[in-house]
Amino acid sequence: MAETVVRHDIPSVYEPSLFGTYSKKIGMWLFLMSDSLTFGALLYAYSYGRISTAGWPTPFHSESIVNATIMTAFLLTSSLTMVLAVRASVQKDAKMQTLWLLATIACGAGFVILHGREWSNLIAEGLTLPMFPPVPGHEVNAEFANVAKSVPQFPSTFFTLTGMHMLHVTLGIVYLGVVALRKKFIPILLALWLIAWLGTPAYSPFHYGAHVLLLSAIVCAIILWLKPKVYDASDVEVAGLYWHFVDLVWMFIFPLVYLMSARI
C-alpha cells in the first residue's frame, strides 16, 4: 500500500469520486460553501444598512485600526502555522504536528483576546447595543455614544459581524485542540471555560458567551465517545481548510468594517 498520506486511494468497489478526493474533504468544502452564504447574508445586511443610512459614521481612530491590524497579523500568522502543521502531518512528524497546531491555537487565542479587549473598551466607551448593560465606573466617549444613538445600525452590524466571526474562531480553536490533543483537550476546554466565565464581570457579554466553551466541551465529549479514533493527516488537512476559511472571512470584515469606517 502506498504511503502517500494525504491522497487516499478510493477502494475499487466504488465509482471514482467526482473530485478525486476523500469524503471528509468534500464534506468540509460543502460546509464552507454554506457557511460563506451565512456570512454573505450578514455582509449583505451590513451593506444594506450602510447604503440606506445617510451619514454613515467613521469613528474608528488610529488606536482601533492599529489594534485590528495586530489582530489581522495574528490570524495571518496562524494560517502559516496551520500550513506547517499540515506539512508536519504529511511527513508523519507527530511531535511537530502537535506543536504547530498548538501554535495555531495560540495565535487564534491571541486574536480572540485582543478582540475581546477591544469589544469591552468600545462597550465601556458607549459604542454599545441597547441591551448590553452599562459598564460601571467608566467614562463614556461622547463621540461613540452619539454614533450609537444616531446610527444604531453601526454598532448592530459591527457586533453581529465581528461576533459571528469571533464565534467561528473560537470554535476553530476547539476543533484544532481536539485534533491535536483529542480527549486530553476536554479538561483544558473546561478550564478555559471557567477562566472565561469567572474571570469576566457580570456585565460583560463574554461572561455569558463563555458558555459556548462549555457547550463545545459537551459536544466534543459526545463525538469522541462515539468515534474514539486517532486523527490522521487527512483530519489535520480538513481542519486546516476550516481555519483558512475563517481567516479569509476576516479579510472581508477587516476592510469593510474597520478600514472603511476609519477616521481619516
Place this chain on the structure above:
Amino acid sequence: MVSHDAHAHAAPQGFIRKWVFSLDHKVIGLQYFFLALAAVLTGMFLSLLMRIHLVWPNASLPFFGEIKPETYLSLLTMHGTIMVFFVLTTAPQGGFGNYFLPIQIGAPDMAFPVLNMLSFWTTFLGFLVLIAAFFVTGGAPLHGWTGYAPLSALPSAGPGEGLGADLWIISIAIFCIGALMGALNFITTTLDMRAKGMTLMRMPLTCWAWFITAILGLLAFGVLLSAGILLLMDRNLGTSFFVPLGTVNGVLTGHKGGSPLLWQHLFWFFGHPEVYIAILPAMGLCSQLLSVFSRKPIFGYKAMVYAILSIGFLGFMVWGHHMFMSGMSPYSAFAFSIMTMGIGVPSAIKTFNWLGTLWRGKIRFSSPMLFAIGFVSLFVVGGISGPFLAQPVLDIYLHETYFVIAHFHLIMGVASIFGIFAATYYWFPKMFGRMMNEPLAKAHFWLTFIGAYAIFMPMHYYGMAAGLRRYSQGTEVAWINALAPVQKFISIAAFVTIASQLIFVINLFWSMKKGEKAADNPWEATTLEWITATPPPHDNFGGVTPVVHNGPYEYSVPGTSKDFVMQTDAAVEAKH
C-alpha cells in the same frame, strides 16, 4: 485505504444504539419519517381548528373554547411552520432520502453516519422547541410562517410575540443547522459512494432529485440561519436590522433605521428554494413510479436531469416575486417576473415527459401509481396559476387573496404530500417487509384526490372575488360576507378529507403488523433497493457491493425474457 473504511461500522447491539442513537441510515430515515408523521398530524389538526373557526367563528369547542382571532393567527403560523419545515422538508428528503439514497446508489451507509444521527436529533430538538411555543405565556406567535418584520421583531407587537416568537425563531435556527448537516451528507454520499458502474447518468431520478434538493438546502438554509440570528438580536439585544422608527400602541419602540424589506429579501432568498426543496423529491419519485408502473423507460431521462438542474438553479433567481406587493422597482419586478415564468419551461418539460412515459405503456394502477398520477394532475393544476402570480400587474391584485393560498397549497403542499404518500405505498414493503392493504389505499387515494380539489379549487374563485387571506372572519366586510357559502363548502370538504387520512394512518400501522408478507421485489422494479433482502440488512447488501451494468429504467427491453432488467443484470444498453 482510509477514506471508506471510516464509513463501515459494526451492527449495533442494544436498544439505545440500535433504535435511538442509531448510526444506520435506515433507522434514521424511519425516525425522520415518524417525526414527519407526528408533525403532519399536528399540522392537520391545526388546519381543522382553523376551518371550524372560519365558518363558525363563535363556536365553543371542547377543550379549546372559542377560538379568538389572534389564536387563529397563531394556528395559521404554526400550521405553516410545521408543515413546511417538519413535514415537506423532513419526510421526502430526511425520511425517504435517508433510507433509500444510499441503497439506490449501492452504498452501505451515508458518508458521515455520526453527522447523520446528529442531524436527525437536531431536527427533533427543533420540533420540540416549536411545539413548546404553544405552552408558554402568550402562546404561539402570530407572524405567519414567513415571520415578517417588524411584527416578528417586536415582543410588544401582539400576544404570542413574546417568548413564543423567540422559541419559533430558535426552532427555525436549530432546524437550519440540522438541515445543513443533512444536506452536506447527502451531497458527499452521492458524489463519493456510488457503486461500481453507477455513473451519475445511471442514477435513478429519485437520487438526482435528492442530490439537487440537498444542494438547494445547503445554499438556502445558511441564509435563513443568518436572518434568524439577526431577528433574535433585534428582539433581544435591541439592534434594529428589521425595525424602522415607529410606535406600537402609541409607544415608541426604541428602534430606528432598520428595514423590513431586508428581512423579506433574506427570508425569500431561502424561501423560494425551499419550495423546490419540498417539491423536487416528489418530482423525482413521480418520474420513478410512472416508469415502473407503465413498464416503460422514462421518457427523456437526460432532459429530466437537466430540468431538475435548471429548476434548482432558477429557484435562486426568483425570490423577488414574493415581494411585488412590498414595493419594488418596476425594473427589478420585470426581471423577477421573466425569471419566474422561465421556470415554466423546465416544469413543462418534466410534465410532457411524464405524459410521454405514460403514453402506450402497460399501466398497472397500483396505489403508488395512482398517487404518482395524482401528483402530475395536482402539479399541472397548481402550477398553471403560477404564471398568473408571476406577473406583477396581476399579483398586486391577487397576492393578498385566497388565490395564492390555493396556488401554493396545490403545488407545494398537496402535490408534495402526494409524493410522500406514493413513496410510502411504494417503499413500505421494503421498509417493513409487508404490503399495505390495497383496497384501503385506493379508497384513501380517491377520497384525498377529490377532497384536495374540492378544498382548493373553490379558493381560486374565492380569491378572485377578493376574499382576503389571513382574515379570521369576514362578517364585518360585506363582500367577504357574501362569499361565506364558499368557505362553508371548503370547510366541509376539508373535514371529509381530514377524516379520510385516518384510513392511511390505520392502514400504515395495521399493515406493519398484519399486512401480507412482501416479496423482495413486489413491484418488479429495477433499482438496487429491490435486489437486497426485505428489510435490508445492516450494511444494505449483506457484505457484497453491487456492480451496476444498466440504467435505472430498463423496462420492456426487446429480446429479454422478463419485461424488466435489474440494474445489476448483464448489460442490455447496447441492444436498443
